[in-house]
Amino acid sequence: MDSELRLTIARLARRMRQERAEADLGPSQLGVLIALAVRGPQTLGELSTHERVTAPSMNRTVNLLEASGLLARAASPFDGRKVIIDLTDAGHALVDETKRRRDAWFAERLSSLSDHERAVLDAALPVLRKLAEE
Amino acid sequence: MDSELRLTIARLARRMRQERAEADLGPSQLGVLIALAVRGPQTLGELSTHERVTAPSMNRTVNLLEASGLLARAASPFDGRKVIIDLTDAGHALVDETKRRRDAWFAERLSSLSDHERAVLDAALPVLRKLAEE
DNA sequence: GCTAACGAATTAGCTTGGCTAAAGACTGGG
DNA sequence: CCCAGTCTTTAGCCAAGCTAATTCGTTAGC
Numbered sequence: 001m002d003s004e005l006r007l008t009i010a011r012l013a014r015r016m017r018q019e020r021a022e023a024d025l026g027p028s029q030l031g032v033l034i035a036l037a038v039r040g041p042q043t044l045g046e047l048s049t050h051e052r053v054t055a056p057s058m059n060r061t062v063n064l065l066e067a068s069g070l071l072a073r074a075a076s077p078f079d080g081r082k083v084i085i086d087l088t089d090a091g092h093a094l095v096d097e098t099k100r101r102r103d104a105w106f107a108e109r110l111s112s113l114s115d116h117e118r119a120v121l122d123a124a125l126p127v128l129r130k131l132a133e134e
Numbered sequence: 135m136d137s138e139l140r141l142t143i144a145r146l147a148r149r150m151r152q153e154r155a156e157a158d159l160g161p162s163q164l165g166v167l168i169a170l171a172v173r174g175p176q177t178l179g180e181l182s183t184h185e186r187v188t189a190p191s192m193n194r195t196v197n198l199l200e201a202s203g204l205l206a207r208a209a210s211p212f213d214g215r216k217v218i219i220d221l222t223d224a225g226h227a228l229v230d231e232t233k234r235r236r237d238a239w240f241a242e243r244l245s246s247l248s249d250h251e252r253a254v255l256d257a258a259l260p261v262l263r264k265l266a267e268e
Numbered sequence: 269g270c271t272a273a274c275g276a277a278t279t280a281g282c283t284t285g286g287c288t289a290a291a292g293a294c295t296g297g298g
Numbered sequence: 299c300c301c302a303g304t305c306t307t308t309a310g311c312c313a314a315g316c317t318a319a320t321t322c323g324t325t326a327g328c
Binding site for chain 1: 313314315316317322323324
């Protein structure tokens with residue numbers, strides 16, 4: 001029963017992840033761009049902590065995105081060791097486009113539900129959010 | 135709002151996937167083992183279709199798992215081109231342990247919820263299941 | 269104010285796991 | 299028996315994870 005819920009969530013998320021596509025970015029690169037869009041400019045260390053990845057891994061992903069012109073590095077004015085990373089305009093545009101497409105896909109799935117079913121999901125959202133807390 | 139739900143589910147599943155058996159398997163390898171546990175012995179083609187990966191990718195993952203003794207290949211008795219892949223005892227044991235850990239993790243998360251919140255999740259389960267349908 | 273310790277980012281080298289292209293192995297229809 | 303189609307495998311590319319070690323800037327102790 002509990003395990004049934006767990007498996008269902010896993011299956012749903014799996015379907016969702018497979019729905020990727022859009023730009024020719026991998027999920028990691030997209031994840032970084034989205035983190036920057038949601039949380040604003042951050043250091044490499046903050047990014048790697050949030051994405052649960054080591055600093056060297058994050059550094060490489062950031063290199064690729066920088067080479068693609070989707071984000072930019074800037075030295076921190078307070079601490080010369082740190083590097084502040086932020087989206088470029090192109091990066092913002094790509095995140096917006098991706099969000100639009102994924103929302104559309106999800107809305108399409110939701111449209112197969114009844115009003116009552118949607119209300120049930122709406123009620124479950126805060127609980128799911130609580131489960132997902134760090 | 136819709137996109138909040140989508141993002142929350144993704145985050146929850148992401149957190150869940152981090153719970154796995156001690157063995158140092160990547161998520162893909164674990165995914166293959168779980169698919170075999172749930173759906174039974176399958177050909178390489180069936181596996182790659184189900185995991186939404188190309189046959190060469192699946193072939194390599196299967197090679198690693200075979201080298202670790204977690205699954206075994208056998209020729210199909212009906213069609214010499216096909217290869218039937220199935221879990222070994224060690225593979226079954228590893229899947230069981232992973233399931234045990236994930237269930238325990240999830241139960242732990244659920245225990246922080248009130249009875250009402252659990253009831254809300256219970257009501258949402260069939261709806262989530264519907265969303266997750268293929 | 270020097271120096272040693274510490275912290276943040278980076279580089280180097282390894283591994284997994286995607287992909288495409290192409291080759292082998294086998295089947296089945298004509 | 300051949301030929302076209304199907305399934306698996308090999309080869310080679312690239313993204314993205316890791317650890318270990320390096321570089322460079324900061325901070326603390328003396």
